[in-house]
Amino acid sequence: MSTKFAPVAALFETDAYKLGHVDQYALSGDVTRVYSNYTNRKSRLPGVDKVVHFGLQAYIAKHLMEAFEPFFAAKENEVAALYEERVAQILGPDVAHSIGSDHIRQLHGLGFLPLRFCAVPEGTLVPIGVPSFTVENTHESFYWLTNYIETGLSAGVWQASTSATIAKQYRRVLESAALRTGADLAGVDWQCHDFSYRGMSSHESAAASGAAHLLSFTGTDSLVSLDWIDRYYGGDYVAGSVPATEHSVMCTGIETVGELETFKRLLDLYPSGIVSVVSDTFDLWRVLNTYLPTLRKEIMARDGKLVIRPDSGDPEKIICGDTDAPVSSNEWMGVLGLLYEHFGGKKNAAGFIELDPHVGVIYGDSITVERAASITARMEKLGYASSNVVFGVGSYTYQYNTRDTFGSAMKATWAEVDGKGYNLLKNPVTDDGTKKSATGRLSVLENIWGDLALKQNATIEDEKASLLRPVWENGKFLGRQSFAQVRDVLARQR
Numbered sequence: 001m002s003t004k005f006a007p008v009a010a011l012f013e014t015d016a017y018k019l020g021h022v023d024q025y026a027l028s029g030d031v032t033r034v035y036s037n038y039t040n041r042k043s044r045l046p047g048v049d050k051v052v053h054f055g056l057q058a059y060i061a062k063h064l065m066e067a068f069e070p071f072f073a074a075k076e077n078e079v080a081a082l083y084e085e086r087v088a089q090i091l092g093p094d095v096a097h098s099i100g101s102d103h104i105r106q107l108h109g110l111g112f113l114p115l116r117f118c119a120v121p122e123g124t125l126v127p128i129g130v131p132s133f134t135v136e137n138t139h140e141s142f143y144w145l146t147n148y149i150e151t152g153l154s155a156g157v158w159q160a161s162t163s164a165t166i167a168k169q170y171r172r173v174l175e176s177a178a179l180r181t182g183a184d185l186a187g188v189d190w191q192c193h194d195f196s197y198r199g200m201s202s203h204e205s206a207a208a209s210g211a212a213h214l215l216s217f218t219g220t221d222s223l224v225s226l227d228w229i230d231r232y233y234g235g236d237y238v239a240g241s242v243p244a245t246e247h248s249v250m251c252t253g254i255e256t257v258g259e260l261e262t263f264k265r266l267l268d269l270y271p272s273g274i275v276s277v278v279s280d281t282f283d284l285w286r287v288l289n290t291y292l293p294t295l296r297k298e299i300m301a302r303d304g305k306l307v308i309r310p311d312s313g314d315p316e317k318i319i320c321g322d323t324d325a326p327v328s329s330n331e332w333m334g335v336l337g338l339l340y341e342h343f344g345g346k347k348n349a350a351g352f353i354e355l356d357p358h359v360g361v362i363y364g365d366s367i368t369v370e371r372a373a374s375i376t377a378r379m380e381k382l383g384y385a386s387s388n389v390v391f392g393v394g395s396y397t398y399q400y401n402t403r404d405t406f407g408s409a410m411k412a413t414w415a416e417v418d419g420k421g422y423n424l425l426k427n428p429v430t431d432d433g434t435k436k437s438a439t440g441r442l443s444v445l446e447n448i449w450g451d452l453a454l455k456q457n458a459t460i461e462d463e464k465a466s467l468l469r470p471v472w473e474n475g476k477f478l479g480r481q482s483f484a485q486v487r488d489v490l491a492r493q494r
Contacts (some may be wrong), residue, residue, distance in 0.1 A: 007074035008082045010067035011104070013152035016090045022103050022144040032140035033416035036147055037131040037442055038157065041407035042434050045169075050125040051406050052168055052490060053132040054212055055160030057122060057480060058232035060472050063152055064113055076108050106141055112475025114139035115146065118468040120444060120452070122481050123215065123489030125168070128406070130454045131442055132161070134468055135410075143415075150410045158408040159205050163398045164212035165406070167192070168490065169369045170393065171216040177376035177386035182350025187387045192372075193219035193241075195364045199395020209398045214239055215487050219390070235482025244276035244309070251281060260291045267298050267306070276307040276362055284310055284318070285330040288338040292359075296342065299358050307360045307390070310335060315363050315371055319389060320378045335361050336384055352385040364392020411437040413456075423457060444468050 005012075025031040040051040071079055080101040088096035107113075119133035126132050135153075137146050174188045194213040200206035203224055210225030211233075218238045226239060245266065253262030259282070266277060279287045288308070292299065299306050310318045321334030330338065336355070345355040363375075376386045403409075413424050423440040440457035443466035447453040455462050470478050481489075 005082055005086060007070045007079050008086065008104075010063065010071055011083060012086060013063060013067070014148055015151045018148050018151065019087055019091060020095065020099055021148065023099060025143055028415075029417040030419075031143045031415060031417050032419070033137055033414075034143045034146040034412055035134065035136040035414040035441060036150065036410050036412040037134045037438065038153070038408070038410045039131045039438070040126065040128055040161075041409060043128050043407075044405050045166075048165060048169060050127050050165075051132070051408075052161055052164035052212070052215070053120055053124045053126050054122050054164040054215065054486065055157045055208055056117070056119055056133055057471070057477075058160070058208065058211075058228065059153060059156035060117065060477075061232050063156055064115070064149070064472075065475065068113065072108065072111055076105055079108055080105050103141070103144060107145070110139070110142075113145065113149075114142045114474055115149075115472070116470060116474070117472040118466070119471050120467050120469075121486075121489050123486040123493075124452075124467075125490070125493045127452055130444055130452050131438070131468065133471075134442060138474055140416075147410070147412055154403060154408065154410055156208075158403045158406075159401075160208040160212045161408065162212075162401050162405050163209040164215050164490070166369065166397060166401075167213045167216040170372060170391075170397075172494075173369060173373045173376065174386065174391075177373075177380065181352040181376075181380050181385040181387075182348040183352075183354075183385040183387035189218045189238075190240075191219075191387065191390050192217045193362065193364070193390055193392045194222045194225075194398075195392040195394040196398045197222040197224060200399050205399075211483070213393070213398070214483075215490050229483045233481065233483035233486065235484040237483045237487065242274040242276055242307075243270055244307075245278050247278055247281055247311075250278050254281060259287070260294060263287075263291055263295055264298065267295065267302065270304070272303040274305045274307060274360075276309050278311055279308045280310045280312050284335075285338075288335065288342070289330065292339075293342050299343070300356075302358060305358055305360050307362050308335060308339070309362045309364065309392075311363075311365050315365065315367060316375050316378055319361060319363055319375055320382060336379070336382070336388060340384075348385055350385075351383075352380070353383050353388075354385045355388050360390065361388060362390040362392055364394060366396055367391045367393050368397060407434055409435075413438050414441050442466075442468070 043049055083101050083104045084096055087099055114137055115135055116138050117133055117135050135146055137143055170192045174191050178185050178188055194210050197206045206222055207224040207228035210220055210222030211229050218240060220239050221241050319335050321337055322331045325331035339355055339359050343356040343359045345353050348354050372391050379386055415422050415424055425439040426437040428435055438456050443455040443458035443462035444452050445455055
């Protein structure tokens, strides 16, 4: 693979059409400053009206600092020539000649990106229509840079922010279910487990999304998230998983020593702690009614929990039972009913059944927030505590989204031209109001109810009082949050 353009790769983390904006702004006069904001403009998820601000610190560190190191380390003539060559390739030689590379030479000579980011603390639940952060150029020659980075910035932040918001919804559902059924709230940390890695669009999106999941939970199999957190946030945090089988393991065991013997050998391999076993490779009901009762003595003697993992069918019917099935049949009883029949349990202080601690259930196929709510509600109706089940949450939850899930967009609202400030406004007559932008410089303040509210056309005093505080300026962080701090900010909000 060619590395010829490596020194200027960071410059092309943008849309091709933006390359010519350095000249287009000049048509309006002597533009010296452009000020933009990033706002989630609408919600396509029922009941969600606030979005978690998360991922900006990581994006800045990786794409505005690390990614630009080769650019600033290379020689000026080299980066200028490479930039001109790539622009000519995508826009043609005439347009490339018009654009030139003087602005790129100036940026190289400066040695850093002359931008200022102001943001609410990461982990903040920001209402729809209220900015999460703003960005503007700090040197008048680099007015073109503010929205030049819009493309990469949007791509780098929306996934982490969206996944963090959805994980928070899961947290609300499971905490509510725990409170209703007397389950230990501490167990909710581990009740939603990240299975999404294999279904995400890239390693980077899996890392960012997986980190977002860990803002609300501690269970994960997305190992790639841990390095991402260590590198861009750091600080102490808890993330964990357990030994678990998959179908390849079970199929191999079944073909060689048989399924019952495979279960027995797994119990011998893990004499203590939690072990999760895929149990529907062929016949889930035979596992529950024959194999587990046969191994009951070994299971009950373990200092740990055997977790049964169904992986197919309708999650609610498999876990809680199918009311349309013949009464007392396997399908009618479901996994919870059969585990309780063979291993027992006891009622907690709220009167809900908690299975014997030696057994449990995890379901990790096609789980959604709505299904988690429906399953826990059904469990409550049947008299089971919500803590009996762990949900494996996959890419159906975290990848089946787009930037439009929350209408996330970065738009310019103010510019300085010929020494005068101008309020900018986008308000398409053909739109339903979603794309109408804020205008002027912006401030985010707490209203009398304690919610965040947007103040447009902000004065200097408004900006000083704003919760949008400077976090990065001229190539340096002015303050960083650890992952634990971000998690704490989010945990304090309901």
